[in-house]
Structure formats: C-alpha cells, structure tokens
Amino acid sequence: xxxxxxxxxxxxxxxxxxxxxxxxxxxxxxxxxxxxxxxxxxxxxxxxxxxxxxxxxxxxxxxxxxxxxxxxxxxxxxxxxxxxxxxxxxxxxxxxxxxxxxxxxxxxxxxxxx
Amino acid sequence: xxxxxxxxxxxxxxxxxxxxxxxxxxxxxxxxxxxxxxxxxxxxxxxxxxxxxxxxxxxxxxxxxxxxxxxxxxxxxxxxxxxxxxxxxxxxxxxxxxxxxxxxxxxxxxxx
Numbered sequence: 001x002x003x004x005x006x007x008x009x010x011x012x013x014x015x016x017x018x019x020x021x022x023x024x025x026x027x028x029x030x031x032x033x034x035x036x037x038x039x040x041x042x043x044x045x046x047x048x049x050x051x052x053x054x055x056x057x058x059x060x061x062x063x064x065x066x067x068x069x070x071x072x073x074x075x076x077x078x079x080x081x082x083x084x085x086x087x088x089x090x091x092x093x094x095x096x097x098x099x100x101x102x103x104x105x106x107x108x109x110x111x112x113x114x
Numbered sequence: 115x116x117x118x119x120x121x122x123x124x125x126x127x128x129x130x131x132x133x134x135x136x137x138x139x140x141x142x143x144x145x146x147x148x149x150x151x152x153x154x155x156x157x158x159x160x161x162x163x164x165x166x167x168x169x170x171x172x173x174x175x176x177x178x179x180x181x182x183x184x185x186x187x188x189x190x191x192x193x194x195x196x197x198x199x200x201x202x203x204x205x206x207x208x209x210x211x212x213x214x215x216x217x218x219x220x221x222x223x224x225x226x
Contacts, residue, residue: 033213035216041218042216045213045214048212056212058213091158102163103160104160107156107157
C-alpha cells in the first residue's frame with residue numbers, strides 16, 4: 001500500500017504564527033513517531049504514539065509543541081507561536097508493531113519560520 | 115551531548131570499490147543499531163540493522179560490523195554503485211526504549 005504521507009510538503013510561517021503538520025501513517029501501523037531534523041543534523045526524537053496513546057513526549061522542545069493522534073491513525077503536530085529556531089524538517093514515521101525497529105519515514109514537512 | 119557520532123561528514127568512493135562508513139556511540143545501554151539511507155527531499159529509508167548480541171550482519175552488498183568493546187560500528191558497501199550516493203545515518207536504541215538516537219550523517223558520493 002501507500003507509504004507514510006505528510007502534508008504540507010513545505011510550510012512558510014511568520015514568527016508568532018501557529019502551524020499544524022499532518023501525518024498519515026501506513027494503514028494498520030500501530031506506532032507513530034515524530035522527529036525533527038535541523039539543517040546538517042540527524043533526526044531528533046520528538047514524540048511517540050502507540051495507537052491513540054501518546055507514550056513518550058520527552059523530545060518536545062517546549063510547551064508550544066503539541067501532538068495528537070485521536071483515532072489511532074492520522075496524527076497532527078501543532079506548533080504554537082512559531083519561532084525562527086523551529087525551522088526544520090519534521091519527519092513522521094510509523095511501524096507495524098510497537099517499538100522502533102524498521103521505521104518507515106514520510107518525506108517530511110519543511111517548515112521555514114521568517 | 116552527542117551519543118551517536120559520525121565523524122566523517124562526507125566520503126567519496128569510486129564505483130566498484132568498497133565504501134566504509136563509521137559510527138561511534140557513547141551509551142553502553144544501546145543494544146540495537148540501524149543504518150538509514152536518505153536521498154534529497156525524501157525521508158530516511160531503512161537499510162540494515164544489528165543487535166548487540168551479534169558482531170556482523172550481512173544483506174547483499176551491505177554488511178554492518180559491531181565492535182561493542184570499542185563502541186563502534188561500520189557499514190561496508192561492496193561493490194559501491196552510483197545509486198548508493200546519499201546521506202547515511204547511523205542510529206541506536208536502548209532496551210525498553212522507543213526512540214532512536216541518530217548521528218549527524220555521512221554524505222557518500224560514488225563516482226564512475
């Protein structure tokens with residue numbers, strides 16, 4: 001079936017604006033992860049869902065970042081009052097079972113905050 | 115504090131030769147290691163993995179070696195092909211955790 005789908009592909013926001021990034025995982029995948037990748041760096045963990053339960057949000061950098069997966073499928077990462085340091089590629093990944101083996105990544109949303 | 119380090123930002127190899135990408139880690143609790151490959155404008159794609167109970171895992175042209183005492187792993191690609199040109203990320207996870215810790219990546223260029 002289709003892979004992990006993320007939208008929008010690119011997002012330009014003015015500083016202080018709220019943004020919402022969407023992730024459609026592979027159908028039937030239980031686990032869903034969000035990672036942030038700054039320019040020239042590797043992906044950094046933000047948060048993890050197993051079905052609709054958010055089991056780990058230790059990587060969210062501040063309380064401006066919020067993620068949800070209300071029906072255990074589509075997930076949304078929301079960033080409030082965006083700042084320039086939020087500029088990065090936001091990657092979503094899913095796996096069939098719990099845990100992090102063989103994550104299937106989407107192409108990411110590139111967020112630029114001006 | 116970088117727990118997973120890829121000290122070579124780039125590597126250039128001739129087609130047909132061996133590519134060796136290196137990765138060092140500091141956390142002795144890591145027990146599972148993975149390599150991901152990333153093309154521009156795409157998400158990372160899983161390549162190969164190894165558990166800490168092994169010291170080698172092979173899949174076609176790709177072999178990963180793990181040296182636990184040195185906290186070092188390497189990815190060997192032989193023979194290298196132009197299509198292997200990409201950024202390679204090393205990643206690690208610890209038992210009973212859900213997150214992967216990634217290195218900063220090595221850009222591999224395979225030239226004809």
